[in-house]
Amino acid sequence: MTSLTVTGLNKSFGALKVTDDVSLSVEPGEFHAIIGPNGAGKTTLISQLSGQLRSDSGAVRLGDHDVSRLSMPERVRLGLARSFQITSVLPGFTALENVALAVQARDGSSYRFFGRVSDESPLNGEAMTALREAGLDRRAHVLAKSLSHGEHRRLELAIALATRPKVLLLDEPLAGVGGEDAEAFIENLRKLKGRFTMVLIEHDMDAVFALADRVSVLVYGRIIATGAPEEIRNDPEVRAAYLGEEEGEAA
Amino acid sequence: MTELTATATPANRPALSGRVKAALVLFVLFALMPPVASALDDPFYVLIGTRIIAYAIAAMALDLILGYGAMVSFGHAAYLGFGTYAVAILSRHGINDLFLQIVFAMGISAVFAFVTGAISLRTRGVYFIMITLAFGQMAFFFFISLSAYGGDDGVALAQRSTVLGMDLLETNFGLYYVSLALLIGLFFLCHRIVGSRFGRVLTGVRENPTRMEAIGFSPFRYQLTAFIISGCITGVAGVILANQAQFVSPAFMSWHKSGELIVMVVLGGVGTLAGPIAGAVAALMLEEWLGHFSDNWKLYFGIFLVLMVLFSPHGITGVLRKMGLVRGQE
Numbered sequence: 370m371t372s373l374t375v376t377g378l379n380k381s382f383g384a385l386k387v388t389d390d391v392s393l394s395v396e397p398g399e400f401h402a403i404i405g406p407n408g409a410g411k412t413t414l415i416s417q418l419s420g421q422l423r424s425d426s427g428a429v430r431l432g433d434h435d436v437s438r439l440s441m442p443e444r445v446r447l448g449l450a451r452s453f454q455i456t457s458v459l460p461g462f463t464a465l466e467n468v469a470l471a472v473q474a475r476d477g478s479s480y481r482f483f484g485r486v487s488d489e490s491p492l493n494g495e496a497m498t499a500l501r502e503a504g505l506d507r508r509a510h511v512l513a514k515s516l517s518h519g520e521h522r523r524l525e526l527a528i529a530l531a532t533r534p535k536v537l538l539l540d541e542p543l544a545g546v547g548g549e550d551a552e553a554f555i556e557n558l559r560k561l562k563g564r565f566t567m568v569l570i571e572h573d574m575d576a577v578f579a580l581a582d583r584v585s586v587l588v589y590g591r592i593i594a595t596g597a598p599e600e601i602r603n604d605p606e607v608r609a610a611y612l613g614e615e616e617g618e619a620a
Numbered sequence: 621m622t623e624l625t626a627t628a629t630p631a632n633r634p635a636l637s638g639r640v641k642a643a644l645v646l647f648v649l650f651a652l653m654p655p656v657a658s659a660l661d662d663p664f665y666v667l668i669g670t671r672i673i674a675y676a677i678a679a680m681a682l683d684l685i686l687g688y689g690a691m692v693s694f695g696h697a698a699y700l701g702f703g704t705y706a707v708a709i710l711s712r713h714g715i716n717d718l719f720l721q722i723v724f725a726m727g728i729s730a731v732f733a734f735v736t737g738a739i740s741l742r743t744r745g746v747y748f749i750m751i752t753l754a755f756g757q758m759a760f761f762f763f764i765s766l767s768a769y770g771g772d773d774g775v776a777l778a779q780r781s782t783v784l785g786m787d788l789l790e791t792n793f794g795l796y797y798v799s800l801a802l803l804i805g806l807f808f809l810c811h812r813i814v815g816s817r818f819g820r821v822l823t824g825v826r827e828n829p830t831r832m833e834a835i836g837f838s839p840f841r842y843q844l845t846a847f848i849i850s851g852c853i854t855g856v857a858g859v860i861l862a863n864q865a866q867f868v869s870p871a872f873m874s875w876h877k878s879g880e881l882i883v884m885v886v887l888g889g890v891g892t893l894a895g896p897i898a899g900a901v902a903a904l905m906l907e908e909w910l911g912h913f914s915d916n917w918k919l920y921f922g923i924f925l926v927l928m929v930l931f932s933p934h935g936i937t938g939v940l941r942k943m944g945l946v947r948g949q950e
Contacts, residue, residue: 419834421834441834442838445833453831457834458828459828462827470820470821471836473820473821474837479818480817480845482812482816483816485812485816486819
């Protein structure tokens with residue numbers, strides 16, 4: 370198990386400060402949710418953690434490794450994987466091929482020019498396992514572009530799982546998924562709990578309070594509170610900034 | 621366990637067998653052409669056929685990066701040129717062995733592809749096209765100023781290459797069939813590469829580079845490797861062209877040639893390997909045929925190309941797919 374430690378992370382786009390001195394410590398095996406209103410900078414934060422976006426200052430540590438200066442592929446190879454809020458898969462590949470490629474990324478060399486990769490049963494076997502864990506094994510041989518939105522979300526998860534992460538960053542895995550589908554998806558995530566450290570960004574409060582060990586609240590790029598779900602629910606500042614309006618909407 | 625083996629069977633990919641089938645049909649037609657041409661008392665066609673085979677190899681090599689890697693190189697004629705000059709330069713020094721000439725051609729091509737690819741791949745889209753064009757032009761002007769080998773005028777070759785000391789290529793028939801053997805061998809090489817681990821990474825980068833980085837691949841090195849492989853194979857095509865023409869000049873490396881190669885790939889069907897072979901056949905035969913009718917054949921060829929791209933974005937492959945002759949994904 371690996372911890373994720375963030376200290377003093379900053380990011381500005383011009384005059385707009387999107388990430389403002391964010392410090393965060395996620396324990397090994399913890400399921401940590403980050404919530405916040407639209408435009409709070411959640412996806413930017415995930416992009417900085419994953420290495421897709423360079424931080425202006427601050428440090429990201431994965432266990433004992435300082436990964437602040439590493440590129441996204443380098444961080445992935447150390448075990449820091451992410452999923453995307455807006456589905457980002459290989460549309461012309463089948464679901465199985467999408468996942469098998471993620472297995473291939475960390476398993477052996479990709480400088481093999483002759484053997485047929487589609488015949489490699491270890492790759493396909495492990496990819497099937499990841500698909501099953503994400504609840505998509507029945508659709509393994511369907512082209513990714515032909516999958517439904519809900520299935521895309523599952524494929525995102527399966528790909529991330531196949532990288533065998535030590536720390537998994539999930540950027541709104543439930544975006545646009547509703548009803549029973551969402552419940553089944555939350556169940557899939559619950560089964561993964563404790564297997565690796567997870568950071569979840571999510572709008573679905575049912576998911577957050579069902580899954581998270583701790584919750585951090587991000588508002589205008591700042592973390593205004595971190596605590597157990599119950600503490601967060603009752604924090605007056607958080608209610609004012611965020612939860613109040615959510616519950617008001619729900620009522 | 622049984623479940624695992626059952627689910628681990630690879631997906632049925634008809635596109636793969638379709639590609640090989642289409643290529644095999646083409647190869648059989650290629651093999652039958654010389655006897656037919658002789659029977660018709662038109663042996664001249666064997667020489668034209670050799671030229672077609674050389675361009676088919678180059679177009680296929682370009683498709684490897686253009687179709688599978690989304691790298692539109694507008695400077696691929698440079699590698700044709702390296703191949704031709706590899707023959708001229710070695711031949712000047714008394715080395716006529718085909719194998720050594722091919723190795724030399726691939727060597728120059730690999731070095732040039734490594735250096736220019738490493739720079740070009742820092743750009744994307746139109747910028748990549750322009751920068752490869754610029755490098756291609758630099759190679760072109762380098763050989764224009766290479767007075768030791770005739771500069772602008774080029775240089776005639778005293779003899780064709782030899783194979784293990786035998787003058788197998790002296791007859792047009794011999795040259796044709798050795799070229800065809802190279803085409804077939806290189807096709808299966810490309811076919812294997814495309815279906816390999818490496819090929820899957822290359823195609824993945826084409827589909828979505830960000831996703832590839834998010835699962836731990838650095839696209840650059842795989843793209844560069846493919847770029848070098850493509851350049852080397854195109855160099856082999858140049859070696860054949862030099863033997864076919866028995867004359868080497870910078871004209872082989874002009875940017876028109878680079879454009880023609882792209883046309884062949886698009887005409888045949890991007891990302892199909894067999895398509896660009898057919899594209900080379902179609903483009904060069906149309907050139908011959910339209911040339912008989914009019915001096916302005918390029919105009920008619922242009923009209924044909926516009927219609928093709930408008931009505932069949934997947935080129936000849938697309939037409940065959942619509943007719944149900946070739947199966948494909950799309």
